[in-house]
Amino acid sequence: MTDGGGAADDIRRALTEAMAEQRLRIVASLIRTTGNWDLAEDAVSDAAERALVTWPRDGIPDNPAAWLTATARRRAIDVLRRAQVERGKLADLAELEELTGEGPEASPMGDDRLRLVFTCCHPALALEARVALTLKVVSGLSTGAIGRAFLTSEATMGQRLLRAKQKIAHAGIPYRVPTDDFAERVDGVLVVVYLVFTEGYATGAGSLADEAIRLARLLVGLMPKSDETRALLALMLLQHARRDAREVAGERVTLEHQDRSRWRHEEIDEAVALLRRPWTVRGPYAVQADLAAAHATAPSADETDWVRIVALYDELLDIAPTPVIALNRAIAVGMSDGPLAGLAALETAADDPRLAGHYLVAAARGDLLGRAGLRDEALIAVEQAIELAPTEQERRQLEQRAAELRES
Amino acid sequence: MKYMMLIVSDPEAADRPSDPAVDKVEDWVAKHDGSGKRLDGQRLRPPESATTIRRRGGELLITDGPFTETREWIAGFDILECDDLDEAIAIAATHPMSAAGTIEVRPFWPFEG
Incomplete structure (x- = not known):
């Protein structure tokens, strides 16, 4: 034991750390040995409450995690023993012995x-x-x-x-x-x-x-x-990592316009x-993570490696094809091979009936047409997207895009 | 633990291709009777042969047909003795009606539960 009566802050900190390290281990091993989920959770809470009573009095134990484990186990045994006495049953000795066994890692x-x-x-x-x-x-x-x-x-x-x-x-x-x-x-x-x-x-x-x-x-x-x-x-x-750059003054900011210095x-x-470690299995999360990394490691939106991003979308379409992925791939093609190639890819993706009437198709079409210099056609597509947009925020962003097109 | 496997018919089953992951019913029965996991089981005649019995207000009501009219109906049952739900799921998953219909697995309610 350390010197008695450590400051309240030290005790709180020691308890928080010990709980973070040990709570899950204690609960998981008590569920296995008792089969009783509520008992396991209650025993840990009870041990934490006891720590707040005894640690200020006796000092923080040398090994707070071990103290919590022992106290929670003792509590669980007490509760079980009492319940068995109430039911007039003999204690299940094997169960209790396992409970009192060595350390929480005793699981065979x-x-x-x-x-x-x-x-x-x-x-x-x-x-x-x-x-x-x-x-x-x-x-x-x-x-x-x-x-x-x-x-x-x-x-x-x-x-x-x-x-x-x-x-x-x-x-x-x-x-x-x-x-x-x-x-x-x-x-x-x-x-x-x-x-x-x-x-x-x-x-x-x-x-x-x-x-x-x-x-x-x-x-x-x-x-x-x-x-x-x-x-x-x-x-x-x-x-x-992009959480601080995603919103400015309550408005959502799209990836390309985010302030990259605010990324973590x-x-x-x-x-x-x-992601650099070698893969045995390359599943959808691996490809999505590589996609996110390709964006996150580009110094600026203009310097994004769109060729790689298109290739990753192709890989993702092979593993887990969805119409929204095909749509995103078309947008990436528009960035890597130019707006006309993007439009061609978009129309192929938009053939999927699941994308019928989806505002993102119209919004992407408006964006690609605008970049192709077809202002009037772009405006029609963006206005269509405004009508289809599901939320006020998305409508506002599209309105802004329409205003930019009218002024151009 | 004892589980009841309720075998439920599916009117759309004929439109689906057969699934190679399931056993033939004779093989399935032989396998799980042999291992002692299947305690009993029967195919049931269709709902047209059902009779529904109710006592209401001191009166006995006997009617022709099933209690509820649905497109799916219980076509049979099997009683399993398994270590846990995962074992029951694994056994149910190779029954031919898991592909040609639906199987509901339910634990018995023990006397002391």
Whole structure:
């Protein structure tokens, strides 16, 4: 023990650090040994509360993480023992002995944290339940905070979490890292992480984007051989690195007009380093991350390597063809080979019925026609895009584009 | 854990190509009877042969046909004994009706649940 009665700030800091390091390990190992999710979460919360009582009195322990682990385990054992006495059952000695065993890494079969992630993201749970459960149990966010991030009440979110935990228990969803369909199940986990990230941007809850990146870092550590996991971390780092340049005075700024000095270049560097490592599997996240990196590493919009970007879009269309990717490829062709080549590619992409009446097609057409010097035709296309635009903000940006064309 | 596999017919099944990932039904039954995972199972006659029974207000009502009229109907069932849901999913995923129809897997509700 250190000198008694450390300052309140030191205690808070030590506890926050110890929880960040150990909370997930403790919860994951207690779920495995007790099979009781609520007990595992409560035991950790209880240990943290006890720390706030005993650390000011006895001093911060030498190893706060180990203290938290031991205290949470003791709490879990107490609760279980009491419940067993109440039910008139003899204590399940084997279970309790495992609980009191050495260290949280005592699990004989790999890392409990990975087991927990795969269970939270099991395909037999609804996607929204997977997201909520991952944020609650893996990230340790409060039910209220998750509810706010997803624009729903704490009560509704609490119900969603309760139903998810009940489904796991009642349907017999195993607490295990899958073996047979491992790659598909990893994809299922990454969908959850990326959804947390994009939801952070959709609702303006920036902390969710940070949380998604934290989750991806954890997964890269737990599955260092998973190329798509590493690629997703890089992709999110690259997108998140632009957070300070994306809006000016409440208006969204498109990539080409963003102030590149406001991008977080250390995060871009980290992502680029992740992408330089060799690939065994090149999936959609890897190609999307390379695309984002091609933009993020260009010194200016004019110096973007459009030939490479077109090639990456071609690769992405091979792996995961969608009409929006074909549309973006056409815009990139317009940059690499000139507006007329871009228009030809755009009309091919726009043949897809799923893009019928989509404002982005009209907006891209207006942009390419304008750059080809066909002002009147460009204006017609931009006006069409204004009519089709789904939000006020997009309409305003298109109005501005129309005004520029009229003045030119 | 015990699971009920409800085999549900799909009226659009005839329009889909066959899927090589599934077993023939005789092979599927033989495999999972042999491993002890399949405890029982039956094909059921179609809904036209159903009779619905209800007691309402002290009166017994017996009607011809199924309780609900839907295009999908339960064509059979299998009872499985599996370690967990993943095993039940893996077994259901090679049943021919996973391609030609839909399979719903539901855990039994144990007496102590």
